[in-house]
Amino acid sequence: MSQSNQNFIDQFPKHIRIISMGDSLYHYARVISNTRFGHLPAMIAYCKAASDVQDCLAFCKAHTFPFRIRSGGHQHEGMSSGNGVLIIDLSEMDTIEYLDHDHAWISSGKQLGKVYSALEARGQIIPGGGCQSVNVGGLTQGGGWGPSIRKYGMTCDSVLEFEIVLADGTIAYPSATHLPDLFWALKGGGGGNFGVVTKFKFKLSSLGEVTTSFSLLWTERNEAIKALKIWTVLHADLTALDPALSTACGMMIADPKGANLPEGHLSAVHSRMGGLFYGSKDALLALLKKHFGDLIPEESGFVSLLEKKHHPSNKKNLASQKETFSLSRHQSVVSEFVNPTTPMYNPTVLHDRCGDRNLRVLPDAPASTCDRPHPHKVTSGFPKASTVQEHHALVEAIYEYLGRTCFYSDVSRYMSFHCLGGAVTHHPEQRAFAFPTKPYLLQIQCWWDDAGNAFTNEERNKTYVHWVVDFRKNLLPHIENAFINFVDKSLVPHPETPAGRLDLLEMYYGANFKKLREIKKNYDTDNLFDFEMSIPQDKK
Structure with missing residues (x-):
């Protein structure tokens, strides 16, 4: 630990746990979810109460010390950390x-x-x-x-x-x-x-009396496209679908081995759907068959299908609850299925059309997008589509781009479709989310390596980041704006400039951006909370 860091630590209240460079746990404590960013913060302060946060902010203001706020560290662009900053960590505030x-x-x-x-x-x-x-x-x-x-x-x-x-x-x-x-x-x-x-x-x-979770997979080309076309059009009417059902879909690159590929395609493309239904298994099956017809198999054809009855815990049913598959765990299974990392295919030998990447590769993609830190890149957008034909054109454009991308078993690359509508349309004026009338949300995702392989291959990182950027650029005729939880600072050419930041943030906050800037000025007069994509004050 440097003497300057020790001097700073000595000024903190003794009950706040501080980890800094040189401490044995530093390289564990500094890790965030996206290990593509190897930030080296000066210190990490673990706060247990709002008063601890007050002390951290007072220190930063007194010493003009830069800081970042970290709750779980899942900020996709790594902005919950930084080089030479104090991380105000909230993970021990967990009650x-x-x-x-x-x-x-x-x-x-x-x-x-x-x-x-x-x-x-x-x-x-x-x-x-x-x-x-x-x-x-x-x-x-x-x-x-x-x-x-x-x-x-x-x-x-x-x-x-x-x-x-x-x-x-x-x-x-x-x-x-x-x-x-x-x-x-x-x-x-x-x-x-x-x-x-x-x-x-x-x-x-x-939770009601019963919920049902499910997962479905379509591997044949026509079915994979048809399922997503039905799904997008179904959600275009924001109130037509039973709001008891929420789903997400994935369209992903798959092993080409044994597949009948369209001309010019390098990989197979599979579609997945999973979700949660507030109702019984029988009611869910009837609802899915109503909208998706023969694309919905018999029960044995589902990847997973779980009906879970819910009762508040008491001594009588506590033991039986422990024996059942928790809804929390099954939601995790569905999420990991729709957001695939572990391939459902055998690792394939690189075929001639894809060439040699000349990159060090691992035998498999990460086991999960949620279980541990991984280098990754995501981006997002909302559909421009207003007609059936336009929704279909979007699906076809996504399928085409994915099909012309090489499949490698050590990386997962895919498009996620997240449903909106239903309760999202209720009282939109009560929140800052600017796109309540969009039918669904799109998220391009790319995940590779794991924490044990982090920071080892910059060329590999650049290759996959470029793929995400290029994919979104290819879809610009069909998509617009973005979602702040799936943040991506590469949507504009120069986000590091004041003008570039404004252009970037308007894509995330839409018509609400002006009001947010005014509120920022009212509550943060000196712009204390300032990072790469923070909302700047409206100085007018």
Whole structure:
């Protein structure tokens, strides 16, 4: 540890745990979810209460010390860390405080899988995300997409109040009646823009008597395309589909071995669908067959199909609950299926048309997008389509691009389709999410290597980042804007410039950007919360 770092640490209250360069746990503590970024922060401060955050901010202001806020570290562009910064880490703020049967304070550092497990024992849920290892803080402030979205809305829709440490060091509690402008901005305005949110008061929702989770796979070309065409058009009418059903789909590059490929294609393309239904297995099967017809197999043809009955825990049923597959675990299985990493195919020998990458490769892709840190690149967009033909053209363009991409078993590259509609359309003026009338959300994803292979091949990183950027560029006739939870700073040529940042952020915040800048000026006068994609003040 350097003497300067030690001098800084000596100024912190002794109850705040600080890890800095030279400490034995430093290289563990500095890791974030996207290991494509090898940031070397100066220190990591583990906060356990809002008062600890106050102390960290006071230190940073007194010493003009740069900082970043880290809840779970899943910021896709690595902006929850940086070189030479203090990381204000909230992961040890991981409590659930029940206020009554239907309300609870949940801390920013609480991991989503643990939230699901605790609430399921009560027969309840919040509409969180699909990745169990994401923490509540960043997910909720960005809006939050998950498998209950059409039933209960975005994650932020269930928040009734925030606890936040503001730039001036005060702790505030914005709600619909107190600081309503800040309350609105925090519901979809992105993490770290207006202060450090330390906990959220959630309205808890009921799981009902039974939920059913499922996964489906289509490998034959015509079926893979037809399934996604039906899915996109089905969601184009925002209220036609039963809101009890929320789904996500994936269209991904697959092993070409044995496939009858179209002319010019290098890989097979498979489609997957998974989701959560608030109802019985029989009702779900009837609903799927109604909309997808003969694309829906008999029960034995599903990759997974689980009906789960829910009862609040008591001494009588606690033992039997432990013997069943938890909804939390099955949501994780569905998420990992729709967002594939472990290939369902045997590793293939590189064929002549794909050539030799001259890159060091691993035998398989990462085991999961959620289980541990991996280098990755994602981006997002919303469909421009307003007609059946335009939705179909989008699906065909995605299939065509993926089919002309080489399949390698050590990397997963695919397009995810995330449903919207249903409850997302309810009271859109109450949150900062700017695209409530879009039927679905698109996310291009590329995952490779794992934490043990991080920082070892820059050329490999560049190759896969370029693939994501080029894929999105190819789809620009069909897509627009972007979703802040799936952040990508490469959407404009020069995001590092003031003008470039404005152009970039307008793609994420749409018509709400001007209002968000005004709120930023009101609550962060000196622009304390400033990072690569933070909302700048409106100085007019």
